[in-house]
Amino acid sequence: SNTYIASILAILHCNLVPVFVEPDIKTYNIDPKKVEEAITPETVAIMVVHLYGQCCEMDAIKVVADKNQLKIIEDCAQAHGAKYKGKLAGTFGNYGCFSFYPTKNLGALGDAGAITCKSEEDYNKLRQLRNYGSEIKYHNGIIGYNSRLDEIQASFLRVKLPHLNKINDHKKSLAAIYQNNLKDAFIKPVTDKDFDNVYHIYNIRHPERDRLKAYLSENKIDTEIHYPVAPHKQKALQNFNHLSYPISEEIHSTTLSLPCSFAHTQQDIHTVIEIINKFN
Structure with missing residues (x-):
């Protein structure tokens, strides 16, 4: 319930229903103690937002996710390089979603972003979704988006990443x-x-x-x-x-x-x- 609306719009665009969870007043991130009580038989995933540059308390959240067989989606838009117990944001869940908007710690020259994942199947599906649902040029297998990172942004980010x-x-x-x-x-x-x-x-x-x-x-x-x-x-x-x-x-x-x-x-x-x- 304490995040930028973009996190929630992503859920709504998938025709799913967001269930809000209160943050910890000390960290401003999702309160792990309140996650489980928000889970229902219809819950499919837990989305955590690493707000302001600090990771969520991922150990406790992973316990809840594993217990309920739920996927974890990390919103890492504000957490490039942030760590929890030595592990980087974006490496805890099934997916790590990064924004490279110019004001981010790792910012491009315009709108840009990336998703990290852990399986070959997810990797191929994401590549297809970002390119109109196409794996082969002009052959569209699924309903996709025009969401490719353009070469200028990629080139700029490649130079900036080492810094x-x-x-x-x-x-x-x-x-x-x-x-x-x-x-x-x-x-x-x-x-x-x-x-x-x-x-x-x-x-x-x-x-x-x-x-x-x-x-x-x-x-x-x-x-x-x-x-x-x-x-x-x-x-x-x-x-x-x-x-x-x-x-x-x-x-x-x-x-x-x-x-x-x-x-x-x-x-x-x-x-x-x-x-x-x-x-x-």
Whole structure:
């Protein structure tokens, strides 16, 4: 219930019904303790979203999936290079789905993405789906999509990929400055030795988020809200608007993303901290 709507739209486009699960208020990711109670005889898969650059608690989720014979789909759009207990995001489940949108840690020049999988059968099916359902040119075996990665994006990503660790390390260094210097009035990301967070987004929470955002804007500091409206409250998902997920709704009403990109310097972050710590 705490994710970008794209995760849910993918389910709906497959003519399936999404079943929302509340996040852990400390990590903002799906709460493993609440997954099993959401499973029904009609459940076919568990989709986990590694939000903001931190992996979900995959050991516990895999136990539930294995017990109920369910597939695991990982939304890794914000978790390039993130690890849980030393293992990379995208390698736990049946599928790992990556976005290379330009703002991602591994970003292309435009829209782009990739899927990882573990079987030859899935590999061949995915290649067919992305190319109008075709394995042989102009012969279409299934209903597919035009979803190929174009050569320009692929070439750019191939050059950028060897630098991913450098990009992630830089963002981690900026996040560490925030962690060590922001006042405790701001709820900061929780750190844990089992989770290697790559901080696609460095988010804080504050009960007066909107006033804080306006204050920072007045001081020439741009911030973003990821995300202002919980998915089940979006107009596009009006069939779910009656549902209540208070933890997700609290996160959406209090979260704020601070500057934390490869383009920012450590001095930039110290400047942000100096200004934000004066907020009252």
